[in-house]
Amino acid sequence: xxxxxxxxxxxxxxxxxxxxxxxxxxxxxxxxxxxxxxxxxxxxxxxxxxxxxxxxxxxxxxxxxxxxxxxxxxxxxxxxxxxxxxxxxxxxxxxxxxxxxxxxxxxxxxxxxxxxxxxxxxxxxxxxxxxxxxxxxxxxxxxxxxxxxxxxxxxxxxxxxxxxxxxxxxxxx
Numbered sequence: 001x002x003x004x005x006x007x008x009x010x011x012x013x014x015x016x017x018x019x020x021x022x023x024x025x026x027x028x029x030x031x032x033x034x035x036x037x038x039x040x041x042x043x044x045x046x047x048x049x050x051x052x053x054x055x056x057x058x059x060x061x062x063x064x065x066x067x068x069x070x071x072x073x074x075x076x077x078x079x080x081x082x083x084x085x086x087x088x089x090x091x092x093x094x095x096x097x098x099x100x101x102x103x104x105x106x107x108x109x110x111x112x113x114x115x116x117x118x119x120x121x122x123x124x125x126x127x128x129x130x131x132x133x134x135x136x137x138x139x140x141x142x143x144x145x146x147x148x149x150x151x152x153x154x155x156x157x158x159x160x161x162x163x164x165x166x167x168x169x170x171x172x173x
Contacts, residue, residue, distance in 0.1 A: 005054070006061040008047035012068040015040040016075035023082030033079050034126050034133040038140045040072045045148050066108065073115045076122045085125045109162035
């Protein structure tokens with residue numbers, strides 16, 4: 001059980017790779033991408049909960065958990081571009097601007113600001129292209145919020161505090 005959080009976290013790297021592979025297969029796999037995304041975000045909920053129960057020092061994987069999350073987010077964008085759901089030029093511009101802001105500000109909250117629309121994008125595309133998958137995903141989101149509402153509020157609070165600190169840092173410069 002001691003490695004369970006790491007296995008769950010690392011699984012998001014595997015899921016990201018699978019999503020990219022599905023990009024080579026084509027757009028008809030959108031339902032599978034949504035399914036894999038739900039599994040990935042479920043592992044995100046569970047790895048943190050198990051890690052908090054175990055009260056152990058984070059391993060290298062645990063320290064890089066956010067990077068595994070971002071791998072999944074980027075993989076979904078790659079899938080959407082590879083299958084033609086999202087045009088490459090706007091995606092490339094968005095990623096370039098995001099990377100510039102992330103490099104300049106070196107803030108998790110800045111990264112989260114750019115990641116959020118990308119997290120929502122597969123759901124939006126599925127709503128129009130695979131509505132059954134979108135409805136299942138929406139139900140999953142509702143259940144996930146019910147299950148882990150306190151953590152969700154904590155993440156939002158952390159985001160807002162970090163944005164406020166970034167703002168103060170920018171004003172001071």
